[in-house]
Amino acid sequence: MEQYDLKIINARIIVENDILDGASLYVAGGKIALIDKVDHAANQVLDTGGNYLSPGFIDIHVHGGAGYDFMDNTLEAYLEIAKLHARYGTTAFTPTTLSCEHESLMRTLELYEQAEPLNTDGARFLGMHIEGPYFSMEQRGAQDPRFIRLPDPAEYKVILDRSSIVKRWSAAPELDGAIEFGKYLKDKGVLGSIAHTDAIYEDVVEAYTNGFTHMTHFYSCMSGVSRRNAFRYAGVVEAGYLIDDMTVEIIADGRHLPPALLKLVYKIKGADKIALVTDAMRAAGMPPGESVLGRLDDGLKVIIEDGVAKLPDRTAFAGSVATAIDLVKNMVQLAEVPLTDAIIMMTATPARIMKAYDSMGSIATGKLADLVIFDDDFNLSTTIIGGKVVYADLKD
Structure with missing residues (x-):
């Protein structure tokens, strides 16, 4: 069974023209590897708390x-x-x-x-x-x-x-x-x-x-x-x-x-x-x-x-x-x-x-795991680039 680097759970995932509920996003090797409602193992789990998960x-x-x-x-x-x-x-x-x-x-x-x-x-x-x-x-x-x-x-x-x-x-x-x-x-x-x-x-x-x-x-x-x-x-x-x-x-x-x-x-x-x-x-x-x-x-x-x-x-x-x-x-x-x-x-x-859509610009398998998390009031809590968290608002 594949072990993913990162699993992002409890998110409203924004894909083009739609918002997905009830699925988790998996990252491997800096790229989006899977979006699935079935649970899989991962080295790290990030719970968005029900917030939006958007392309970077x-x-x-x-x-x-x-x-x-x-x-x-x-x-x-x-x-x-x-x-x-x-x-x-x-x-x-x-x-x-x-x-x-x-x-x-x-x-x-x-x-x-x-x-x-x-x-x-x-x-x-x-x-x-x-x-x-x-x-x-x-x-x-x-x-x-x-x-x-x-x-x-x-x-x-x-x-x-x-x-x-x-x-x-x-x-x-x-x-x-x-x-x-x-x-x-x-x-x-x-x-x-x-x-x-x-x-x-x-x-x-x-x-x-x-x-x-x-x-x-x-x-x-x-x-x-x-x-x-x-x-x-x-x-x-x-x-x-x-x-x-x-x-x-x-x-x-x-x-x-x-x-x-x-x-x-x-x-x-x-x-x-x-x-x-x-x-x-x-x-x-x-x-x-x-x-x-x-x-x-x-x-x-x-x-x-x-x-x-x-x-x-x-x-x-x-x-x-x-x-x-x-x-x-x-x-x-x-x-x-x-x-x-x-x-x-x-x-x-x-x-x-910019002719970069093959690698970024939407949440899709195979694309770079460049992602952001924000709430209904547009308070941004997390920025992820290549599967790495580069910014996290640590406030409770």
């Missing part, structure tokens, strides 16, 4: 947390950010850059490669997400204008030819050279994502056919309907809705998008085309007060209050401090989305977007 959360847009940012360019930053987000249910994520000079970006990529084998207690790295520097100046948001520039083959080819860790790149598709850039991303198997853009619908349609199949923080820093030379044009937001297979990500912190827009995106796109992302900066998991967006030495000073980062004059948001469990809770409580769909948007859909 997958966050495909993370800048920082725990007081660190990936642009700090330290190993400590990579490892501490991974640990922080694991505490809130993230089991895999894409470290994300900001617009910066070329040398700083190359250093960030080097540190990813150094940090990955050392990351034993935090969320898995899914590959690097480069956000910028090929953006519209008009839609730059909190991106540093000193570093915004046009797509440069001499730069992006060097980056992509040197390293296979870049899995996603966000850019504005209307810029000179952006379509050629999208084609190169597609040839390299890198996800092209539309971001910080003043494009019109026709620009997006062309971009979509040339590699830009995803939209970064939908609604934020992108054009909607505009009037140009007396004529009205559909923008990026409308294109996101009209192109059926375009995937989008939303910062469901309840601040960047109000409940009405969360409901609208869900109603039109559906759970299988929406990824929930934190877009978290260094202040995620930290108390309110002053912080810095980007690098500590020359980043943008911000204020953390009302559950979001703001510019010092409070005229605009300057980053998210959300965590993954917050996003799931908000979609259920604010957007009135069924729990199973909220979980799909935090697990299966981002896994498919």
Whole structure:
């Protein structure tokens, strides 16, 4: 008789489009080995106390947390950010850059490669997400204008030819050279994502056919309907809705998008085309007060209050401090989305977007045993990565 490493009992197991009661989940060799109502032996037993057992959360847009940012360019930053987000249910994520000079970006990529084998207690790295520097100046948001520039083959080819860790790149598709850039991303198997853009619908349609199949923080820093030379044009937001297979990500912190827009995106796109992302900066998991967006030495000073980062004059948001469990809770409580769909948007859909669904994103035999346990009030008690408990709330 097979002896399993871990048995998780007394759980409401969330599988895609359903919740299973009365079954136990068994882990062997870091993977889900069995889901069965028949009892089997295991070396360790974890009783959830009747709480939900969900696939681990997958966050495909993370800048920082725990007081660190990936642009700090330290190993400590990579490892501490991974640990922080694991505490809130993230089991895999894409470290994300900001617009910066070329040398700083190359250093960030080097540190990813150094940090990955050392990351034993935090969320898995899914590959690097480069956000910028090929953006519209008009839609730059909190991106540093000193570093915004046009797509440069001499730069992006060097980056992509040197390293296979870049899995996603966000850019504005209307810029000179952006379509050629999208084609190169597609040839390299890198996800092209539309971001910080003043494009019109026709620009997006062309971009979509040339590699830009995803939209970064939908609604934020992108054009909607505009009037140009007396004529009205559909923008990026409308294109996101009209192109059926375009995937989008939303910062469901309840601040960047109000409940009405969360409901609208869900109603039109559906759970299988929406990824929930934190877009978290260094202040995620930290108390309110002053912080810095980007690098500590020359980043943008911000204020953390009302559950979001703001510019010092409070005229605009300057980053998210959300965590993954917050996003799931908000979609259920604010957007009135069924729990199973909220979980799909935090697990299966981002896994498919990043072409990782074969190994993660749902509870199924043979997949990685990346799991989270939370209660009806979305209090997260346990995070498991590869069958190993990396976070447990030990409160009685």
